[in-house]
Amino acid sequence: MESVRVLGVAEADEMARQLAKVLPPRISAPFTSAFVRSSTLFDEYVDGLVLSVFRAVGLTAATRQGGTADEIVARAGFEPARARVPVEWILRRMGRRGILERSDGGGPTRFRLGAELPELDPVSVREEQRRLDPSWLPSYVLAETVAGDYPAFLRGERAGEEILFSPARLRLWVDFFSNDNGLYAVNNSVGAGAVEEWLPQAPVTVVELGGGLGSGATAVLDALRRAGRWPGIREYRFTELVPAFLRRGQNTLQTRFPDASFLRFAPLDMNRPFGDQGVAPGSVSLVYAVNTLHVARDLDFTLQEIFHALTPGGRLVVSECVRTVPAHVIYVEFIFNLMETFRAPVLNPSYRPNGGFLTPEQWQGAMQAAGFADVQLFPDIRRLRTNFPDFCVAAVSACCPA
Numbered sequence: 001m002e003s004v005r006v007l008g009v010a011e012a013d014e015m016a017r018q019l020a021k022v023l024p025p026r027i028s029a030p031f032t033s034a035f036v037r038s039s040t041l042f043d044e045y046v047d048g049l050v051l052s053v054f055r056a057v058g059l060t061a062a063t064r065q066g067g068t069a070d071e072i073v074a075r076a077g078f079e080p081a082r083a084r085v086p087v088e089w090i091l092r093r094m095g096r097r098g099i100l101e102r103s104d105g106g107g108p109t110r111f112r113l114g115a116e117l118p119e120l121d122p123v124s125v126r127e128e129q130r131r132l133d134p135s136w137l138p139s140y141v142l143a144e145t146v147a148g149d150y151p152a153f154l155r156g157e158r159a160g161e162e163i164l165f166s167p168a169r170l171r172l173w174v175d176f177f178s179n180d181n182g183l184y185a186v187n188n189s190v191g192a193g194a195v196e197e198w199l200p201q202a203p204v205t206v207v208e209l210g211g212g213l214g215s216g217a218t219a220v221l222d223a224l225r226r227a228g229r230w231p232g233i234r235e236y237r238f239t240e241l242v243p244a245f246l247r248r249g250q251n252t253l254q255t256r257f258p259d260a261s262f263l264r265f266a267p268l269d270m271n272r273p274f275g276d277q278g279v280a281p282g283s284v285s286l287v288y289a290v291n292t293l294h295v296a297r298d299l300d301f302t303l304q305e306i307f308h309a310l311t312p313g314g315r316l317v318v319s320e321c322v323r324t325v326p327a328h329v330i331y332v333e334f335i336f337n338l339m340e341t342f343r344a345p346v347l348n349p350s351y352r353p354n355g356g357f358l359t360p361e362q363w364q365g366a367m368q369a370a371g372f373a374d375v376q377l378f379p380d381i382r383r384l385r386t387n388f389p390d391f392c393v394a395a396v397s398a399c400c401p402a
């Protein structure tokens with residue numbers, strides 16, 4: 001069992017000190033003691049929600065007698081196609097905490113509830129978070145809202161997409177995908193640091209994929225302006241699949257950067273050929289995306305479209321939540337496992353063996369298979385993961401050979 005608990009102040013101070021020594025200086029600032037402690041608080045909060053879902057949907061009875069995830073899904077009477085991934089995730093989360101016994105005797109992991117379920121107290125965790133850093137609270141609200149609808153989802157009564165993206169819930173996403181959300185902002189600041197690090201020679205033509213509500217683009221444009229790199233930008237094309245997100249993202253960016261005459265806005269579906277959507281082959285020097293490529297229906301297809309859109313010497317930079325090892329169960333997956341595009345993409349045995357987030361090695365394999373060279377991570381999770389097994393934010397970049 002890994003050690004899973006909320007860190008005390010002194011331990012979080014120490015971990016932040018250690019992180020500052022190993023992170024690239026360009027991106028180290030947000031990884032403070034409060035960030036480290038908040039991560040462990042949110043982890044604890046999600047486990048509390050997981051436990052409440054576990055009880056509510058009858059998994060207590062279904063796990064008394066040991067079984068694989070498939071057997072437990074069948075015993076609980078869930079629809080396997082949608083429930084398998086989230087239920088296995090729940091079982092692994094509880095195994096990680098020592099609530100379920102796990103046995104990995106060669107075949108699929110078996111899980112068994114041996115003792116009584118513990119009581120976790122999400123309310124006091126949330127209050128502690130409020131005192132420590134209230135900027136994390138939008139993530140709590142989103143996770144709690146999703147938890148309320150998990151039983152209906154697992155029983156097959158409601159689609160995950162309907163739960164997550166009903167119009168009434170747009171506000172939750174606006175607050176979540178935001179540079180004011182302490183949990184999410186690091187994805188944008190790491191991405192912006194990576195773009196600064198790898199920005200190709202001017203003049204630069206950028207296409208951002210899945211730009212959403214514009215928080216990732218805001219962080220990049222702020223960073224490039226501070227670094228005096230705006231004169232080198234010929235075009236920054238902000239693209240997005242969902243029309244309501246695109247409109248909102250456009251509005252945010254045009255309001256914040258009225259002088260950015262290089263900004264363009266267009267719909268783009270990364271699951272369809274880019275050439276049919278106004279992105280000509282060999283026309284782009286930088287493709288950028290924050291937490292978007294892992295929901296590509298067929299990652300191989302999307303990476304090849306990106307590869308062909310790039311000029312020789314052009315770069316792909318993606319800021320992603322990264323699994324440190326294949327078995328890493330990351331807290332935000334509790335939310336995103338409801339999305340079919342997240343949990344069930346086209347698989348590839350070597351670099352896409354499952355849905356959700358990828359490991360450094362899987363990103364490297366996927367990018368190399370599409371023809372990319374010089375795959376690099378920023379920060380290099382492979383060097384960090386022994387000492388920081390839960391550090392899961394990184395940018396991955398690769399080059400289209402000249």
Ligand SMILES: C[S@@+](CC[C@H](N)C(=O)[O-])C[C@H]1O[C@@H](n2cnc3c(N)ncnc32)[C@H](O)[C@@H]1O
Nearest residue numbers: 177210211212213214215216241269270290291
């Ligand atoms: C993690 S969000 C990105 C958030 C964004 N950086 C922001 O600041 O709001 C991922 C985005 O990918 C978009 N997306 C999902 N499927 C897509 C597809 N097939 N093509 C392009 N974008 C897609 C989603 O609509 C969402 O806005």
